[in-house]
């Protein structure tokens with residue numbers, strides 16, 4: 001009997017220890033949006049549909065509404081029932097028009113089943129998910145709780161059904177109506193940014209990231225010095241409020257900064273740098289995407305791998321072999337996919353980013369692409385430049401698409417992005433990098449544009465092009481060239497603020513970490529500018545208490561556990 005009690009106590013103790021560990025681990029890992037609590041039709045005693053509902057063929061849009069009902073009513077179940085009654089009896093619809101309704105307390109009610117085509121935007125119901133906030137938001141601001149619930153619900157739906165961020169709309173985007181009310185409508189840009197942050201694992205409302213390679217002389221080859229440098233770097237990142245690291249794992253010369261069985265390891269390090277970076281990212285609550293130089297294999301001249309695969313190497317106008325690979329090479333595609341698989345199998349990363357996913361400016365001969373072009377059109381590239389430009393770009397697009405498929409097949413939660421050249425037209429026509437298409441077709445989850453410029457007009461041009469090219473479909477993050485020696489404090493500040501103020505820009509990426517560590521003036525400017533950005537959705541009602549509840553709950557649990565363990569000790573003494 002006593003034995004049994006002891007066993008029981010031990011089990012309880014382990015459960016509590018596990019619970020505590022769980023509590024500590026939760027905030028450290030980057031999850032994906034989860035389904036918020038939804039009050040089912042049964043719960044609010046919905047009527048059955050009065051005719052047969054039609055099935056949604058796909059989902060590609062979310063539209064936000066208000067119910068335009070009184071703001072003083074508080075019996076939400078009753079309101080939802082009366083809206084259903086109105087839609088069925090007066091409007092003669094099969095069922096309530098919206099798929100979800102949200103009340104002032106942030107309670108989410110299931111409306112028309114999600115699988116069915118709704119009735120909420122005339123002529124635009126197919127593929128469109130309708131969400132209505134209960135109340136009239138032409139008159140007042142919605143409550144914090146309802147906006148939080150709306151953001152969670154939209155993030156979950158957008159993530160689950162791969163709905164482009166740009167397709168999160170307000171009813172008035174389609175027709176002449178006040179719905180969802182000017183107050184709620186004015187919050188949509190910030191809601192979209194919050195949703196993008198959750199869906200793509202990038203910050204909280206406005207992404208603040210860095211590109212980080214450790215190939216420069218700045219980084220020591222002595223392990224203990226290096227570890228100290230890394231620790232310092234993370235302290236700086238935290239101080240600046242950086243939420244995402246893009247860490248280089250394959251450089252343009254073909255060397256690896258992780259434990260690879262495919263690539264030669266960088267001879268700077270005889271340990272596994274990526275392992276440390278991930279460890280610190282988790283510790284500092286920063287998300288980690290790794291970036292891979294895809295088509296560069298040696299850069300100015302071929303590396304050993306390319307030397308033994310010269311049939312896939314690009315050449316310049318003098319027939320000189322370049323350290324770059326033809327994007328039509330199946331062999332190289334396979335190699336890149338196995339590198340990515342190797343990383344995903346060995347490491348816990350949040351995303352994969354492609355870099356040097358373009359031709360070099362001096363590429364003249366693309367041996368495989370050219371051969372395939374001749375086979376398809378019976379022409380030499382010089383006989384039809386327009387066709388040739390599209391053909392090259394399509395080849396690279398296929399390359400990127402196949403990488404996406406491989407990644408998402410391995411784990412759909414891994415975010416997939418590319419670092420791209422600013423000026424989308426030049427990127428496509430000169431470098432075969434059609435990132436406008438990659439965004440619009442959903443081949444990438446987001447892009448980070450290397451929009452480095454120390455002139456106001458230059459940066460503005462890049463920004464405007466980015467907004468136009470993305471067309472609001474998927475997030476764009478602008479690269480800020482802090483490394484540029486002629487980038488002064490004023491310009492640095494302007495670039496951050498300009499990016500933040502444009503609702504179609506979802507964040508900034510600083511290039512690179514070395515400068516942030518070496519240049520204290522620039523660092524101070526970044527810190528001050530970022531700390532003043534307000535990306536919270538602020539409403540009239542008080543502050544967000546979620547964190548407070550969380551901390552409070554944690555402390556309470558800790559105290560209870562201590563009391564419990566104390567009791568066990570007393571109990572044990574009694575046993576003796």
Ligand SMILES: [Zn+2]
Nearest residue numbers: 065066171179
């Ligand atoms: Zn509406």
